[in-house]
Amino acid sequence: MIKFCDVSKVYDTGKHAVTGLNLNIKDGEFFVLIGPSGCGKTTTLKMINRLIPLTTGYIYVKDKPITEYNIQQLRWNMGYVLQQIALFPNMTVEENIRTVPEMKKWSKDKMKDRVTELLESVDLDAKNYRHRKISELSGGEQQRVGVLRAFAADPDIILMDEPFSALDPISRQNLQEDVAKMHKKWNKTIVFVTHDMQEAMSLGERIALMEKGKIVQVGTPYEIINHPKNDFVRQFLESGNIETAEDQTIQQLIDEKYFSSIESPESTEQMNIVLSPEDSVNELIVALSKETSVFIENRQTQSFWKITNKEVMAYLAANIESRGDAR
Structure with missing residues (x-):
């Protein structure tokens, strides 16, 4: 689904944000990018939808270089969720969710049905929530609407940049469960950025651990927990309170x-x-x-x-x- 070939990003200041990145993200996979601040994980994510242009190398989506796509069409096929929710405060919940479907000229009935389906998928009663103003929602509810908006136009790919890091622990856990449930239901390819190892282990089918613009290890949670590649990976696991489980039943x-x-x-x-x-x-x-x-x-x-x-x-x-x- 998404392939990085020798991708590098060098900013005008001379800073190397990403260096020689090679990566394959499978169709329908929940893939997590994790690492300390400044390691290049958000830059890597934003290069997928061309919010940040790469310096060298190629990124392919469905075996086609992203530079060959119309940029609007490329982004319409990629839902995007930020830590800063960026909802439109003057619009209702329904109006926020159907933003991209309207751009794609969906019919009113199709948009209404989609909003209902999405709200009910995260246990929000459509009748009670669709006409609410954003200011009437809690922080967790607002972020949930932001996630639903990313799924609204049925894109193939969902990009999520530390979407839950500003939430309280209970809201965060609830949203993690919602996203895992939506991934299983709709089988979208999700690329998820976090600095929280427990979140990565809970959500990711595969995880790429980054350091200084390079990928240190890619693997399943089991592989990373039980076969850390080097001291950096081991230390990162320990910082997230994750340990091996060889002798535990x-x-x-x-x-x-x-x-x-x-x-x-x-x-x-x-x-x-x-x-x-x-x-x-x-x-x-x-x-x-x-x-x-x-x-x-x-x-x-x-x-x-x-x-x-x-x-x-x-x-x-x-x-x-x-x-x-x-x-």
């Missing part, structure tokens, strides 16, 4: 109540992957790289615990924090 998560609920699915067909409490947390992480949730079988009661990636990462973070306190 799922039973430890159960004992410390890191699970969302005990559920009894109506049939085994409803279950994604079933593990046992004796399996390792490593095996659970691998399973969660393929599914949004995994069932753990309680053989004694013949019921199931349902565990998500977010709960695993919360457990690992708490575990390393407790060890730090002990020291």
Whole structure:
């Protein structure tokens, strides 16, 4: 879907923001760019939709160089979400969401149906929210509308630049869950920039860790957690309170109540992957790289615990924090 070939960006000041970047982002993938401030991740994101022109190299979208696209058509096919929400305060929720569909000359009925579908996909009642002014919404609701606007015209690609970093922890977690759910429902290619390793591990199917304008390691959450390429990656994991899980079992998560609920699915067909409490947390992480949730079988009661990636990462973070306190 998106391919970088020897891409570099040098600003007029002589600063090298990105150097020799080679990267393939797959169709329908949730791909995360992460790294410390100034590492080039936002520059990399903005080069995809030509908000920032590259200096050397090529970026391809669907095997076609982005310079060969009409820039308006290119951006219409890429939803964009900023940390600064940039909603139009004089417009209603519905008017904000349908901005790009109107530019693309969708019919009124089609736009109305799309707004309804989007609002209900994040548990906002369409009847109550579509005519509200932006000033009537909380910060979390405004950012949710900003995300919906990016999805509104059904683009193939969604670019997200630290969209949740200004939110309180509860709003942030809710929006992370909403975006993960929307990604699974509509199978969009999402490129997501963050500096938060736990957020990256929770959302990303693959993660690219950047340092000083270069990619240090690309891999799944499991690969990065358990096979960090060098000391920089290990230190970044530690700064995000992420640790390896080689010797930990799922039973430890159960004992410390890191699970969302005990559920009894109506049939085994409803279950994604079933593990046992004796399996390792490593095996659970691998399973969660393929599914949004995994069932753990309680053989004694013949019921199931349902565990998500977010709960695993919360457990690992708490575990390393407790060890730090002990020291």
